[in-house]
Amino acid sequence: MAIRPKTVVQMKVTGTGETHARSQITARDVASTIDEPFERDGTNMGLTPTETLMSSLIGCTNVISKRIAQQMGFEMGEMTIVLTAKFDRRGTMLMEEIDVPFPDVIMDIDVATDGTPEQMEAMKADLARFCPVAKVMRAAGTTITENWSTKPL
Numbered sequence: 001m002a003i004r005p006k007t008v009v010q011m012k013v014t015g016t017g018e019t020h021a022r023s024q025i026t027a028r029d030v031a032s033t034i035d036e037p038f039e040r041d042g043t044n045m046g047l048t049p050t051e052t053l054m055s056s057l058i059g060c061t062n063v064i065s066k067r068i069a070q071q072m073g074f075e076m077g078e079m080t081i082v083l084t085a086k087f088d089r090r091g092t093m094l095m096e097e098i099d100v101p102f103p104d105v106i107m108d109i110d111v112a113t114d115g116t117p118e119q120m121e122a123m124k125a126d127l128a129r130f131c132p133v134a135k136v137m138r139a140a141g142t143t144i145t146e147n148w149s150t151k152p153l
Contacts, residue, residue, distance in 0.1 A: 077112035
């Protein structure tokens with residue numbers, strides 16, 4: 001009998017606000033610091049909350065695209081992603097509520113691969129379907145543009 005993996009799991013992340021700007025986050029046995037830069041009265045000990053969100057998109061893009069490639073029978077090696085986001089800060093500045101604080105995100109993605117152009121196109125289509133971070137952001141109204149560049153593995 002095959003073992004079926006759980007399709008829905010409970011996540012638990014704990015956060016402690018140590019100061020007005022710095023939070024200590026723990027997930028599983030991993031700790032992380034979220035903080036504001038010095039110019040916003042933080043201690044600059046970690047990424048800001050919004051930088052953390054964008055980092056999550058980069059990490060998800062890396063993980064899910066490589067899982068898809070593996071399932072499709074090709075490899076993707078080192079991936080470099082440069083993300084640029086338009087950020088409407090009026091909400092964080094308490095000026096007014098902003099429905100879509102990140103209207104546009106552009107990711108320039110460079111990856112080494114042995115995949116064919118057809119395999120890469122199929123992988124990109126599946127990435128849009130399966131990356132949970134990108135799905136949440138798109139559902140919130142963010143346009144995510146991915147500019148892929150490949151080189152031989």
